[in-house]
Amino acid sequence: MPGSSRLPISLREVSARKSSAQVRLANLGLNLDVIRNVVFILFLIRWTRKLFYQLKGRGIGGSVFDLYAYIRHALYGVFLRLPGVRTKVQSQVSESILKLERKLVPSGPGVERTITLPKDGWSTEQVRKALADLEGMEHTRWEDGRVSGAVYHGGEELLKLQEEAFGKFLVSNPIHPDVFPGVRKMEAEVVAMVLSLFNAPEGAVGVTTSGGTESILMACLSARNKAYSERGVTEPEMILPETAHTAFRKAGEYFKIKIHLVACKAPAYKVDLRAVSRLVNPNTVLLVGSAPNFPHGIIDDIPGLSRIAHKKKLPLHVDCCLGSFLIPLLTKAGFESEPFDFKLKGVTSISCDTHKYGFAPKGNSTVLYRSDDYRKYQYFISPDWPGGVYASPSIAGSRPGALIAGCWASLVRQGENGYISACHKIVGTMKKIEGAIREMPELCTDLKVIGRPLVSVVAFHSPTLDIYDIADAMGEKGWHLNALQSPPAIHVAVTIPIVAAADKLIVDLVEVTEEARERERKRIAEGRGHKGPVKGDTAALYGVAGSLPNKSVVVDLAKGFLDTLYKA
Ligand SMILES: *Cc1c(COP(=O)(O)O)cnc(C)c1O
Ligand SMILES: *[C@@H]1O[C@H](CO)[C@@H](O)[C@H](O)[C@H]1NC(C)=O
């Protein structure tokens, strides 16, 4: 049969084809196996590595504690979401926000609001009158030195000069250097002057920014981009003292940099260097130290951090936003100081706020780099935009040239001696307040200074009284001091307006502390469990809400606060 003679062949063919297909499939199977194994091994390596660095960084005890804290937060979060609890908490939160609103947003029949454009513009006189009224709204008296930090101006005369500088450069914008050459020149000179204050080496560079936060954001961005481009780091991490300014946490959120917080333990309240060393791993892109930090005014051990950074070839940012023009001049003003600047070879970037103790108008700061190898990574350059080749040094596009003029005028008007004399007054006043708390019998038994502050901030806590009650009582006397948490404390950041008010501050602090002591004595005598009948705002926010393991209530309150700021 013709067909039958062909069948065996085709069968053979079929089986041959089949077997080659089988071989191919088998090969494929083999490849799949290999792939699966490779993927699995990579997975194992990745997680072993993660586990290794977690254990290296936090130790077994620390890791168990991290896990415990995580579970506690999660469980508390579940508790907060239980039907009965949730409505109760929500109504409490809304009530607090409403209270805040009543305090911040003027209301009632007498209050005029402008929420649409006036059809015809107001007369100049009308605007002037309205501005004067706005300026005169009832407020905590910063003019009389009642506010800690916040207002860093350098005196009436300097304010006038800044106004003039503003007037001359109101329309200018450094984005057009050919149109506003004077602004470009002033900006470059501001950076050069600040560099010279911080012992910058040959080749050091910098940029100006809109404030300390932007300076810090830029330093973190530059470190992240550098590590990505030079070492291929795709999961960046940075190591912060827990007391470092919160702008670093903001940078972590904005730029997806994982943050490791390192404890700053009593009695020195400086960052724990051994913990920093342990946390360094191949993903680390930046180490951070403060000179000094915001909460306690303490200068971290920058020489120690510098040694670690140098040894591990990592960038180290020193936050001198607050120290600004005080810390570089401490020695010249005759005060004790500690090394913190580019003289230490591990320090690669420094942020310095000209708008704090540089007395420049608000909206001005600088970030300095040891060399252009760091600065170039913060630039934004877009070569192919239809709008033209675009390059900008920092976050902003258009920028106010008037601020640059105001800043430049302040620096050259004050001069080194002007800043040294301001340093005398400010640091001297800090030491006066510190001395009162440490030595006056009315204060020293109940209030304790945190660490050894050397610059403008003095923080204190109380082992015996509720420190937040003291903050609230000071608030009632017209003082705005800063409340701190973990540990509960308050601080005074001395500014020029506070210098003249310091004696009154000490007198009021003595009075308030005596009253608190009296209340505490009564409470103990009556055997009451709770500290006081009615809590003030600070005590409620930090003492009650702040003590909860899951801070989502505080987050809700803070969000409500931000919303309130935009209620017309
Ligand atoms: C004020 C401050 C900053 C930056 O704050 P801005 O309000 O953005 O200028 C950063 N670090 C410290 C220690 C500060 O005190
Ligand atoms: C805290 O509680 C909130 C709301 O109940 C929840 O959304 C959040 O995930 C909790 N946080 C943690 C870390 O578990």
Ligand SMILES: *[C@@H]1O[C@H](CO)[C@@H](O)[C@H](O)[C@H]1NC(C)=O
């Ligand atoms: C001042 O602040 C503005 C932005 O607010 C910034 O563009 C400018 O560069 C700053 N200038 C100086 C001298 O710090």
